[in-house]
Amino acid sequence: MENTFILSIAVTIIYTILCFLDMRFLKKDVIEFKTQFRNSLLVFLSTLSGIYLINNMGNAANVAAENVSAFTGSPGF
Numbered sequence: 001m002e003n004t005f006i007l008s009i010a011v012t013i014i015y016t017i018l019c020f021l022d023m024r025f026l027k028k029d030v031i032e033f034k035t036q037f038r039n040s041l042l043v044f045l046s047t048l049s050g051i052y053l054i055n056n057m058g059n060a061a062n063v064a065a066e067n068v069s070a071f072t073g074s075p076g077f
Contacts, residue, residue, distance in 0.1 A: 008047040
């Protein structure tokens with residue numbers, strides 16, 4: 001769980017820096033701090049949710065793959 005927060009924070013920091021550089025050098029436009037903070041918060045929550053879903057869906061897929069009840073061998077007749 002701790003690695004999830006660290007990864008989410010790292011992605012948010014990188015996103016914020018890239019948005020700042022984009023705003024400063026490419027667009028030459030000023031974005032309000034409130035808007036940038038909201039966007040960064042959405043990136044953090046999206047990253048956190050995505051990692052959580054991948055971890056939980058990955059475990060569900062592994063459990064389903066282990067309990068195969070179909071005939072996978074050659075027929076016995």
